[in-house]
Amino acid sequence: MQRIAVVGGGVIGLATAWRVAATGRRVTVIDPTPVRGGGSWVAAGMLAPVTEAWLGEEHVLAFGAESLARWPGFAADLADPPGLRREGTLALALDAADAEDQRRLADFLSSLGREVRRLTARQVRELEPGTSPVRSGLLVPGDLSVDSRRLLRSLAAQATAEGVGFHTGRAVSVRDGGVELADGSTVECDEAVIAAGAWSRALHPALDTLVRPVKGEVLRLRSRPSALPPPTRTLRAHVESRPVYLVPRDGGELVVGATQHEVGHDTEVTVAGVRDLLTDAERVLPGVREYALVEAVAGLRAGSPDNLPLLGRLGPGVLVATGHHRNGVLMAPVTADAVVALLRGDTPPDHVLAAAPSRFPGAT
Amino acid sequence: MQRIAVVGGGVIGLATAWRVAATGRRVTVIDPTPVRGGGSWVAAGMLAPVTEAWLGEEHVLAFGAESLARWPGFAADLADPPGLRREGTLALALDAADAEDQRRLADFLSSLGREVRRLTARQVRELEPGTSPVRSGLLVPGDLSVDSRRLLRSLAAQATAEGVGFHTGRAVSVRDGGVELADGSTVECDEAVIAAGAWSRALHPALDTLVRPVKGEVLRLRSRPSALPPPTRTLRAHVESRPVYLVPRDGGELVVGATQHEVGHDTEVTVAGVRDLLTDAERVLPGVREYALVEAVAGLRAGSPDNLPLLGRLGPGVLVATGHHRNGVLMAPVTADAVVALLRGDTPPDHVLAAAPSRFPGAT
Numbered sequence: 019m020q021r022i023a024v025v026g027g028g029v030i031g032l033a034t035a036w037r038v039a040a041t042g043r044r045v046t047v048i049d050p051t052p053v054r055g056g057g058s059w060v061a062a063g064m065l066a067p068v069t070e071a072w073l074g075e076e077h078v079l080a081f082g083a084e085s086l087a088r089w090p091g092f093a094a095d096l097a098d099p100p101g102l103r104r105e106g107t108l109a110l111a112l113d114a115a116d117a118e119d120q121r122r123l124a125d126f127l128s129s130l131g132r133e134v135r136r137l138t139a140r141q142v143r144e145l146e147p148g149t150s151p152v153r154s155g156l157l158v159p160g161d162l163s164v165d166s167r168r169l170l171r172s173l174a175a176q177a178t179a180e181g182v183g184f185h186t187g188r189a190v191s192v193r194d195g196g197v198e199l200a201d202g203s204t205v206e207c208d209e210a211v212i213a214a215g216a217w218s219r220a221l222h223p224a225l226d227t228l229v230r231p232v233k234g235e236v237l238r239l240r241s242r243p244s245a246l247p248p249p250t251r252t253l254r255a256h257v258e259s260r261p262v263y264l265v266p267r268d269g270g271e272l273v274v275g276a277t278q279h280e281v282g283h284d285t286e287v288t289v290a291g292v293r294d295l296l297t298d299a300e301r302v303l304p305g306v307r308e309y310a311l312v313e314a315v316a317g318l319r320a321g322s323p324d325n326l327p328l329l330g331r332l333g334p335g336v337l338v339a340t341g342h343h344r345n346g347v348l349m350a351p352v353t354a355d356a357v358v359a360l361l362r363g364d365t366p367p368d369h370v371l372a373a374a375p376s377r378f379p380g381a382t
Numbered sequence: 383m384q385r386i387a388v389v390g391g392g393v394i395g396l397a398t399a400w401r402v403a404a405t406g407r408r409v410t411v412i413d414p415t416p417v418r419g420g421g422s423w424v425a426a427g428m429l430a431p432v433t434e435a436w437l438g439e440e441h442v443l444a445f446g447a448e449s450l451a452r453w454p455g456f457a458a459d460l461a462d463p464p465g466l467r468r469e470g471t472l473a474l475a476l477d478a479a480d481a482e483d484q485r486r487l488a489d490f491l492s493s494l495g496r497e498v499r500r501l502t503a504r505q506v507r508e509l510e511p512g513t514s515p516v517r518s519g520l521l522v523p524g525d526l527s528v529d530s531r532r533l534l535r536s537l538a539a540q541a542t543a544e545g546v547g548f549h550t551g552r553a554v555s556v557r558d559g560g561v562e563l564a565d566g567s568t569v570e571c572d573e574a575v576i577a578a579g580a581w582s583r584a585l586h587p588a589l590d591t592l593v594r595p596v597k598g599e600v601l602r603l604r605s606r607p608s609a610l611p612p613p614t615r616t617l618r619a620h621v622e623s624r625p626v627y628l629v630p631r632d633g634g635e636l637v638v639g640a641t642q643h644e645v646g647h648d649t650e651v652t653v654a655g656v657r658d659l660l661t662d663a664e665r666v667l668p669g670v671r672e673y674a675l676v677e678a679v680a681g682l683r684a685g686s687p688d689n690l691p692l693l694g695r696l697g698p699g700v701l702v703a704t705g706h707h708r709n710g711v712l713m714a715p716v717t718a719d720a721v722v723a724l725l726r727g728d729t730p731p732d733h734v735l736a737a738a739p740s741r742f743p744g745a746t
Contacts (some may be wrong), residue, residue, distance in 0.1 A: 239653060289603060289660055290671040296657040307654040327569055 019044045023190045023197045023207035024216035024360070025221060027052025029061070029166070029242045029350045030339050032173035034213055037354040038361060039180040048197055048205060053170045056215050058346060060236050060317030062265045062273045063166035064252055065089055065348045066107050068132050068158045078325050079130065081369045085352040089162055092351040097179070098172035101268055103167030108137075108146060109156040110255040110302060117153040119256075124156055129329035134158050135344065146249045148305050161264050163252055166347055171331055189213045189214065194335030209356055214275075216283070216318035218340040224332050224381045229341055231283055231318040234276040235291040237299070238313040241270035241308055246305030248272045254303045264306075267373045274299045276344075285316045319343050323378065329356055329365075330374035337361075340376055348373075383408045386725070387561045387571035389553045389585060390578035391416025393425070393530065393714045394703050396537035397456075401718040403544040410547045410563055412546055412569060413578075418609045420494075421579050422710060424600050424681030426450065426629045426637045427530035428616055429453055429712045430471050432496050432522045442689050443494065446709055449716040453526055456715040459548075462536035463544070465529030465632055471499075471532045472510060473520040474619040474666060480604060481517040483620075488520055495501045498522050510613045512669050527616055530711055540563050553578065558586045558699030572618065575721055580647070581681035582704040588696050588745045591655055593705055595682040598640040599655040601663070603670055604675040605634040610669030612636045618665045626662035638663045640708075649680045681705050693720055694730075694738035702739055 020043045024035045027049030039045040044122035049055060067082025085250035095100045120136070129136045137145070140356050145157070178184075196204040212218050216231035219230050248266040256261055265273040277291045292314050299306050309317035322341030324327055327349060332338050339357055342349050356370040365371075375381040384407045388399045391413030405411040413419060419439050431446025457466045475481035484500070491498045501509070501519035509521070551563035556576050560568040568718075576582050580595035601617050605612050612630040619626055629637040641655045656678050686692055686705030691713060703721055706713050720734040730737075739745040 137624045234611050242650065242652075286606065286674040288606075288671070289664065289673050289675050292658065293660040293664070293671070296653055296660070300653065300657070307657070310650040311653050311656050314675055314678070374648070 020209070021207045023048055023196055023205050023210045024044070025049070025192060025210065025212050026056070027174070027184070027324070028056040028058035028195055028215055029173065029347050030168060030184070030215070030342065031213035032170065033261045033350040033354040034211055034339060034357045035182045036173060036177040036180055037178060037358050039182045041358055043361070045360070046185050046205060046207070047177065048185045048189050048199070050185060050186050050188045052184055053174050056217070057317040057319050058166060058170055060315050061166040061264040062235065062236060062263060062275045063164040063169065063347050064107070064265055065162035066160060066162060066264065067157070067348060068127055068134065070273060071279065072078055074323055076130070078345070081326065081352065081373060082348050084369050085349045086160070086162065088186050088355070093164070094363070096172045096176055098168070098175055099170035099174050100206050103163045103266070105251045106141065106157060106159040107161040107252040107254060109158070110142065110149060110253060111153045111155065112150065112187055112255055112257065112301070114153060116256055117208060120154060120156050128356065133160055146251060146253065148246045148249060148303050149253065150239050150302060150304060156284060161252065161333070189221055194333065202347055205312060209335055209337060209361060212332070213339045215320040215346070216339055218320060218338065219262060222336065222338070223333055224375065225328070225338065228322060228328055228375065228378055230280065230321045232321040232343065233279040233284055233313065234296060234319055235316045236275040237292065237295050237311060239274060239299070239309040240312050241309055243271065245308035253302055257298040257301045260298055261295040262292060262295065262302060264303060268329055271312070272306065280321070283318065285318060287314045287316045319346070327353065328375045329353060329370060330376065331360060332375060332381070362376055375379045383626045384573070385571045386410070387412055387569050387574045388421070389413070389556060389561055389574065389576050390582070391538070391548070392420040392537065392577070392579055393420035393534060393537065393711050394579070394706065394717055395577035396534065396541055397640060397714040397718040398575055398703060398721045399546045400537060400541040400544055401722050402485055403541060403546045408545070410549050410571070412549045412551060412553050412563070414550050414552045415672070416548055419682050420581070421681040422530060422534055424598065424679050425530040426600060426639045426711055427626060427711050428471070428523070428627060428629055429526035429528060429529040429617065431709070431712060432491055432498065432525060438545070439689055440494070440597060441736045442709070445690065445716065446712055448733050449713045450524070450526065452715040454721070457528070460540055462539055463535035464689050467527045467630070468510055469615045470521060470523040470524040471616040471618060472506065473518045474506065474513060474524070474617060475519065476514065476619055476621065476665070478517060480620055484518060484520050489708065510615060512610045512613060512667050514666060514668060515619065525616065527629050527725060528711060531709065539666070553585055556700055558697065570585050573701060574698055575703055577703045578592050579684040579704055579710070582684060582702065586696055586700065586702070588739065589692070589702065592686060592739065592742055592745060594644065594685045594694055595681055596685040597643040597645055597709065598683055599651050599659060599680045600639040601656065601659050601675060603636045603638060603663070603673040604634065604676050605673055609672035613667060617666055621662040621665045624658060624662055626659065626666060628663055628667060630713060635676070637672065637734065647682065649682060651678045651680045683710070688734065691717065691737045693717055693734060693737045694740065695724060696739060
């Protein structure tokens with residue numbers, strides 16, 4: 019039986035391990051703190067390729083749109099439901115400049131055939147009465163969201179049920195034939211998959227210049243009996259040019275994110291980061307001032323040079339599946355399926371080929 | 383041997399248990415979560431009767447000043463040092479109205495013979511270069527501060543070494559001869575001391591209208607290598623009429639407090655509370671924006687009708703030592719000594735007599 023080592027127990031590593039194990043291979047996940055240790059634990063869980071789309075990032079949008087389409091089926095395959103929500107995203111324009119940006123984004127997305135709907139200030143208030151006065155809104159009914167922590171636990175349980183083993187060593191290097199650990203031992207394997215997010219960089223020379231940590235701070239709020247209820251949809255806006263999103267969860271939780279700082283491997287929550295998130299969330303939804311602040315936490319996204327993932331073969335016996343930046347949870351289903359295809363020797367679809375590390379000279 | 387039950391394992395209960403046990407009595411502390419469970423765990427640890435003084439609260443000031451004088455000896459008696467700091471308090475006037483208030487407070491305190499020193503804006507900057515521009519300052523060299531968490535652990539260890547026993551039941555009622563617990567059992571004793579802070583109210587009918595919970599939110603920040611170092615002294619100021627204090631601890635920690643809300647037994651940290659503390663701390667010491675936010679936590683102070691503690695006999699076999707409001711850590715030494723005196727049948731000193739619950743009709 020072919021032995022596969024997956025380095026990283028976040029959303030990409032766990033989804034990949036599960037899907038690969040289901041093809042009859044023997045899979046080991048290597049991670050000192052699977053589920054909780056990485057950026058996935060901090061993720062807000064937006065499955066929102068459209069409102070995350072930036073002009074000029076059509077490849078990212080295509081990859082994300084394909085993954086969004088697979089999400090309902092992916093979630094249905096999980097024995098423990100991950101809290102999928104289907105209410106969509108409502109982007110808010112708080113001033114005239116935002117409204118103009120929103121108009122351009124709507125035109126761009128419509129030209130790509132995506133379903134978006136422009137709303138007046140009044141229509142926004144009717145849909146989400148707790149929001150601040152706005153200039154206009156952009157409704158994206160197709161966006162989903164998922165409770166990323168429930169998802170991680172569910173994926174770990176699913177992988178375990180599929181026979182995946184867990185090794186809590188810390189990988190320091192990945193090469194053809196094995197993964198070397200910090201204690202000097204080696205996990206031997208026929209193929210290794212590097213799915214260690216921001217930590218992937220140190221595991222293989224080809225990744226050194228391609229993966230960089232992008233710190234994000236996220237708050238978890240919870241509605242209280244005296245406060246207004248949370249919104250129904252994911253809300254997005256810009257406050258003083260800072261993007262902010264508010265993602266409702268079942269049970270009155272509201273996740274607020276996210277700062278973006280390129281400051282190395284720093285996962286401390288800062289005063290300025292939390293102050294900005296609190297201020298911006300209040301600016302969008304004034305009622306959150308009465309909410310409980312349950313948690314303030316920071317994580318590291320894995321950035322790539324062009325915001326597309328690094329997904330493909332680095333060399334004999336070594337695959338990579340990282341660099342998902344803001345979109346790791348969204349892109350997990352396509353990424354896991356792509357690794358299955360690559361292990362089989364199948365040619366992946368175009369949106370996956372676009373993410374091959376060979377697009378960067380010297381990466382393979 | 384006389385059996386004493388102390389209900390409450392916070393700073394008052396632990397200090398009292400230790401000091402009473404040292405007189406040869408057999409002491410049991412009753413608390414489901416001693417050390418960590420109550421308001422003391424959240425306390426900033428300012429020992430600052432002067433800058434906490436409000437005009438018209440001379441009794442509180444006298445009690446606090448007496449306790450401050452005993453603090454160095456009290457700390458020296460502890461085997462594990464509680465992190466006593468002697469750098470004093472610097473109150474900052476951020477605008478003209480604050481400066482005028484500060485002048486009145488300085489005159490009031492000088493008239494009582496307290497050592498205070500008015501500083502110009504330039505003198506403030508020389509002493510604490512990280513502060514915002516101010517109108518004036520008031521230096522109180524005699525104020526102390528203590529690391530309240532180190533203190534609580536030290537007191538628990540000291541009490542244990544002195545033979546104090548701990549019972550992790552939850553008290554529901556205190557009467558002559560015993561303390562009744564939630565599980566229906568009774569801890570029998572010759573004298574019981576109610577030192578359960580905001581939870582004291584439910585333990586004895588006389589306290590029902592005299593003790594009320596006053597919620598306080600506190601942040602723990604920590605300086606980072608890239609940030610300015612913390613101040614040397616405790617800093618105090620008013621921002622938009624809200625009092626704020628920043629208490630430095632050894633090791634780069636900075637405690638920021640505190641909100642005051644009379645909202646019942648609510649210990650959830652709110653968005654508005656944290657946002658105010660972050661904003662106000664930045665207004666006083668801009669460099670904190672780069673600090674790590676280590677913890678945001680809420681606790682309950684035990685308020686009394688006149689801000690003096692409730693310290694004395696409620697009836698045969700029942701003493702009370704609570705209602706210390708913002709000053710529990712400061713007043714612990716005098717309170718513990720007073721309970722020892724009351725148990726011996728000695729007449730307490732005037733500042734303790736002023737805190738007797740008999741000052742309220744119907745309390746005894």
